[in-house]
Amino acid sequence: LDAPVTSTGVQSKGNAIADDKGFFKQWAPEAEDAGLEVSYEGQPDVEAILVQNPDLVVMSSSGQDSATSVYDQLADVVPVIVVDYSNKQWSEVLEELGTAIGHEKQADEAIASYHDRISAVTKSITAPAQPVNIVSLGQGGNTLNVWTKESAQGSLFHDLGWDIAVPDAQYGGGNPQFDGRSDVVSVAAENFGPALTGKTIFALNADGKDSPTEFLKTQEQLKDNPAISTDSVHDLQPYAFRIDYYSAMKVLDDVEALFKN
Incomplete structure (x- = not known):
């Protein structure tokens, strides 16, 4: 989305899905390039979040990364968006966040690049036996x-x-x-x-x-x-x-x- 993300919470570090900072491996290189910081590991830490002086906090309402337990404390200080990704496709979450921050164009471009890649892969492979x-x-x-x-x-x-x-x-x-x-x-x-x-x-x-x-x-x-x-x-x-x-x-x-x- 080309959003100015400054920090994130993480759940665990140095395993099959996350690097030594706790960034998911599929986007860790981009996080490093953006200078992303880790605010906390495990349970959400209100002070660690607010010390970043954020303009906006995005949290999940479900999963291990849910931070709704601190919603009230944060919402008294800074705008907060709560996203439920358990019942949405990633593209729907992307559109929701793009709209919230005024980056609808970037969301549309990212989704379009995914569909372009789908088309390219479909043409370049022999599909496996179905179903x-x-x-x-x-x-x-x-x-x-x-x-x-x-x-x-x-x-x-x-x-x-x-x-x-x-x-x-x-x-x-x-x-x-x-x-x-x-x-x-x-x-x-x-x-x-x-x-x-x-x-x-x-x-x-x-x-x-x-x-x-x-x-x-x-x-x-x-x-x-x-x-x-x-x-x-x-x-x-x-x-x-x-x-x-x-x-x-x-x-x-x-x-x-x-x-x-």
């Missing part, structure tokens, strides 16, 4: 989260013209935390087999510690799975767990490298 499943590992390996077309990941692959395979409702309910959501179906281990019907699987492990593809290949109930039996399973990098403009572009780079003509 595709997009899954992430649940905690402990007892569940799989299968992403639908409404998810950020599913939306990106749908933009490429791919068909997103979704489990029948009877195989959901693996993790009650996800009940009622349209972007993900949580599947318990005993239903891995009938739930994964894609001829190609893209698998994600958000902590980046273990290969999700190797995990799927060790599951007895998936030994006859069409994607696994044809070696059509591909790891997604940890940055694909949270899709923003930067991670969307990196995922498109990865797809192009995998399936380039």
Whole structure:
């Protein structure tokens, strides 16, 4: 958005998704170039935010980075925008923020560059066998989260013209935390087999510690799975767990490298 961002809170540092300052790796180089500072790590720190003398504070209402607990304290001093990214695509969040700061043109240009890249990648690859499943590992390996077309990941692959395979409702309910959501179906281990019907699987492990593809290949109930039996399973990098403009572009780079003509 070409916004004069001066500082950010971070959740953790030096892991699969963040660099040693806590910047997400997909946009860390841009943050460094912009001289971005870290205000706090973990719980929001009102004093650390206000010492930056901000003209505007942007916070999330959901997720580990939610800062609504300090909204009242900040809103008494400085304008605050609260964004709920849990029910929006990254492009919608970008448009919302662009409008709020008067940078609608920059938002439109960024979204247009994404669609230009979608078009270029579509023309440069041979699409994998359809339909595709997009899954992430649940905690402990007892569940799989299968992403639908409404998810950020599913939306990106749908933009490429791919068909997103979704489990029948009877195989959901693996993790009650996800009940009622349209972007993900949580599947318990005993239903891995009938739930994964894609001829190609893209698998994600958000902590980046273990290969999700190797995990799927060790599951007895998936030994006859069409994607696994044809070696059509591909790891997604940890940055694909949270899709923003930067991670969307990196995922498109990865797809192009995998399936380039």
